[in-house]
Amino acid sequence: MRRRVWLGLAASHAAVGAVGFAGGIYVLPILTAPPPPAAAELAALQQSATFRGVFRRDLPGSDRLHWGEGDVAVGPSSVAHTGRLAPGPDYQLYLSPGFVDTEAAFNALKPRMRHVGPVKGFEGFV
Incomplete structure (x- = not known):
């Protein structure tokens, strides 16, 4: 039983980490983009x-x-x-x-x- 809990936690944390990483790849260029030209x-x-x-x-x-x-x-x-x-x-x-x-x-x-x-x-x- 304890092993299932650890596997579930590891899988959920890995999934959240992957989503966060993918979101960072998408959002970082937006945050670091220069202002538009005049x-x-x-x-x-x-x-x-x-x-x-x-x-x-x-x-x-x-x-x-x-x-x-x-x-x-x-x-x-x-x-x-x-x-x-x-x-x-x-x-x-x-x-x-x-x-x-x-x-x-x-x-x-x-x-x-x-x-x-x-x-x-x-x-x-x-």
């Missing part, structure tokens, strides 16, 4: 953009945990996003020569993409 800065970068794009939430590669929405402006020395991204621990920004809507399309084009850097904010970035 609206004036985003507007100025949008005006001087050479290329424009859109992040849409309804693409086949999007799901409840991986999505983005908003406008993207690419200039000679900066990239500005006005919109929102799903919180995540390790977003990276790439410039792609073609349209990407799934992970398979991303992997196919990745050798020809240019890696720009990490994305730390979820309410727009520069």
Whole structure:
């Protein structure tokens, strides 16, 4: 009987620890995200953009945990996003020569993409 109690306690504590760990992985990037860029800065970068794009939430590669929405402006020395991204621990920004809507399309084009850097904010970035 005592062994069953210990096994039950160990299992319940392990389950709570796993849920807490998973929750921490999700919440930590939100807590450590920098504040969104100023609206004036985003507007100025949008005006001087050479290329424009859109992040849409309804693409086949999007799901409840991986999505983005908003406008993207690419200039000679900066990239500005006005919109929102799903919180995540390790977003990276790439410039792609073609349209990407799934992970398979991303992997196919990745050798020809240019890696720009990490994305730390979820309410727009520069």
